[in-house]
Amino acid sequence: MKIGYPCINRTIGCCANKAFRLKSYSPEKLIETIRNNLDCLRKILEYNVHHNIFFFRISSDVIPFASHDICDFDWQSHFQQEFRDIGGYIRRHDMRISMHPDQFTLINAQDAGIFERSRRELQYHADFLDALELDTTAKIQIHVGGVYGDRSASMARFVKRYHMLDSFITRRLVIENDDVSYPLADCLELHKDTGVPVLYDEFHNAVNPSGFDSSSALGGVSVTWRQCDGVPMVDYSSQQAGAKKGSHTWEIDIHDFSLFLERIKPYNCDIMLEIKNKEASAIAALAVIASEQHTGASA
DNA sequence: ATCGGTCAAGGGGCA
DNA sequence: TGCCCCTTGACCGAT
Numbered sequence A: 001m002k003i004g005y006p007c008i009n010r011t012i013g014c015c016a017n018k019a020f021r022l023k024s025y026s027p028e029k030l031i032e033t034i035r036n037n038l039d040c041l042r043k044i045l046e047y048n049v050h051h052n053i054f055f056f057r058i059s060s061d062v063i064p065f066a067s068h069d070i071c072d073f074d075w076q077s078h079f080q081q082e083f084r085d086i087g088g089y090i091r092r093h094d095m096r097i098s099m100h101p102d103q104f105t106l107i108n109a110q111d112a113g114i115f116e117r118s119r120r121e122l123q124y125h126a127d128f129l130d131a132l133e134l135d136t137t138a139k140i141q142i143h144v145g146g147v148y149g150d151r152s153a154s155m156a157r158f159v160k161r162y163h164m165l166d167s168f169i170t171r172r173l174v175i176e177n178d179d180v181s182y183p184l185a186d187c188l189e190l191h192k193d194t195g196v197p198v199l200y201d202e203f204h205n206a207v208n209p210s211g212f213d214s215s216s217a218l219g220g221v222s223v224t225w226r227q228c229d230g231v232p233m234v235d236y237s238s239q240q241a242g243a244k245k246g247s248h249t250w251e252i253d254i255h256d257f258s259l260f261l262e263r264i265k266p267y268n269c270d271i272m273l274e275i276k277n278k279e280a281s282a283i284a285a286l287a288v289i290a291s292e293q294h295t296g297a298s299a
Numbered sequence B: 001a002t003c004g005g006t007c008a009a010g011g012g013g014c015a
Numbered sequence C: 001t002g003c004c005c006c007t008t009g010a011c012c013g014a015t
Helices: A027-049 A080-092 A112-131 A151-162 A185-195 A202-208 A214-222 A254-263 A278-299
Strands: A003-006 A055-058 A094-097 A139-142 A173-176 A199-200 A231-234 A270-273
Touching: A003 A278, A027 A055, A027 A080, A027 A270, A080 A112, A094 A112, A094 A185, A112 A139, A139 A254, A151 A185, A151 A270, A173 A185, A199 A202, A199 A214, A202 A231, A214 A254, A254 A278, A270 A278
Parallel strands: A003 A055, A003 A270, A055 A094, A094 A139, A139 A173, A173 A199, A199 A231, A231 A270
Antiparallel strands: none
16 A cells, blocks of 8 residues: 655655746746756655655646647657656656646537547646656546536546547546546446546545445445556545535544544555645655554554 | 736536 | 636736
8 A cells, every 4th residue: 555645745845846827838938847847756756755655646737738739849759868767766666656637627528629628638648657658557537527417418428538538548547536526436337338447535425425435435446446557546635624615634634544544444555645735644644554554463 | 025816728506 | 697616836917
């Protein structure tokens, strides 16, 4: 079991997801920004290894505007050496990597143009992971998409569109139960029609449930990940006290996390902590696991 | 130097 | 239909 955090490190003082406004786009600015982001990504990964954190979500913004019309820059060739170095570092340390395109990536969109832009965005993410020469256990996670007033039609459209995607995308694609539209039961249904692995989000399942507790959810998703997909990825967060329902907590609740681990004990998975203080919570979570293993060994 | 509205991209919920 | 919210942090123009 690996523990990870998404995109940003708050300790080391650099930013691997630096972007800029479309209005101020220039090829020079793009190159400079990518160089900064890759340098920082490398530093974050080194920090992670040093702290036994072997799961990381890489920001989609490392290459700003990568799938936008304005960008015709061949970043793969220009930064080939940097990608090889970083990819080699990831593989040497057996790190697990995910990426998460944002909410505008909708493969079940009614509009063909939105689908096409989403397809290009997914292509960028797949190209990125390919440039790092990572195997198919490195995943791209997306939500199912919009409901558009007709859930079954929109799920059918997801299946149809999924089958239109090239295999170099689908071999990395996984879907995640979301907090508003498509709960876990729908994702498992879509797995049946597509074979897409399902990434279980514990917090979304609490906010938008569909009859699964943590344990049965893990049981359900575990069989959707094949050998070539790696062990299931799981997103974990908890509610920020006093904030709007669905707000991610600032700091991991160690007690709640321990209970979660206990409930999913029979299953192996890699856990992504979607918690705002990032690496601090990952380190705290690792301490919990270490102490429980110690307790278990001496019991 | 600091503040805060706004940022490529959509959709959902509510009035 | 139209408006505001989302998740999120940082850009960048206004002051």
